[in-house]
Amino acid sequence: MNMDAWLWWLIGAAVLGIALVVTTMPELGMLAVGALAGALTSYLGGGLVTQVLVFAAVSVVLIAVVRPVAARHRSQRPQLASGVDALKGRQAVVLERVDGGGGGRIKLAGEIWSARALDSEQSFEPGQQVDVVEIDGATAVVM
Numbered sequence: 001m002n003m004d005a006w007l008w009w010l011i012g013a014a015v016l017g018i019a020l021v022v023t024t025m026p027e028l029g030m031l032a033v034g035a036l037a038g039a040l041t042s043y044l045g046g047g048l049v050t051q052v053l054v055f056a057a058v059s060v061v062l063i064a065v066v067r068p069v070a071a072r073h074r075s076q077r078p079q080l081a082s083g084v085d086a087l088k089g090r091q092a093v094v095l096e097r098v099d100g101g102g103g104g105r106i107k108l109a110g111e112i113w114s115a116r117a118l119d120s121e122q123s124f125e126p127g128q129q130v131d132v133v134e135i136d137g138a139t140a141v142v143m
Contacts, residue, residue, distance in 0.1 A: 005051065009039030026070065027063055034059030084135040091129050098130070098142060099123035108132060108140055118143040 016032035019025075038055035046054070087108060095112065098104030100120025106113050117123060118133050118141050130142035 005048065006039045006042035009035050009042055009051065009055075013039065027067070030062035030066060031059050033062055087132055087135055087140070090132050092132055092140065092142065094124045094126050094128045094130060097123060097125055102139065106130060106140055106142065113140045114138060115140045115142050117141075 013035035020028040037058040092106040092108035096105040102116035106115040
């Protein structure tokens with residue numbers, strides 16, 4: 001009978017694993033791991049009450065610990081910006097006069113970029129350092 005019990009736990013874990021894939025509910029995966037723990041308990045000779053308690057304890061601990069960690073990681077923005085996003089907030093050096101009308105040039109991250117001032121009434125002379133506010137197409141908007 002013990003062999004049958006651990007086999008039933010494995011079938012339950014498989015069903016929960018399939019349900020996880022179909023529904024993408026991570027809690028079902030944690031319950032599947034709990035069912036595997038119940039199967040191991042049964043295989044090692046634990047009684048039915050012990051099996052159910054191990055299943056419940058492992059499932060609850062996983063849901064209580066893993067779920068908040070996963071939610072925190074999901075809500076965080078990526079730490080590494082790439083492409084034009086990596087250029088926002090960087091400093092650049094003005095090479096040709098930059099004003100609100102465009103037509104100026106800056107050196108940004110070792111490359112020459114066309115640039116325009118964020119404030120149309122502001123201008124920057126060659127040699128000045130500016131901050132890149134955004135990238136608009138192939139033009140850096142600076143202040």
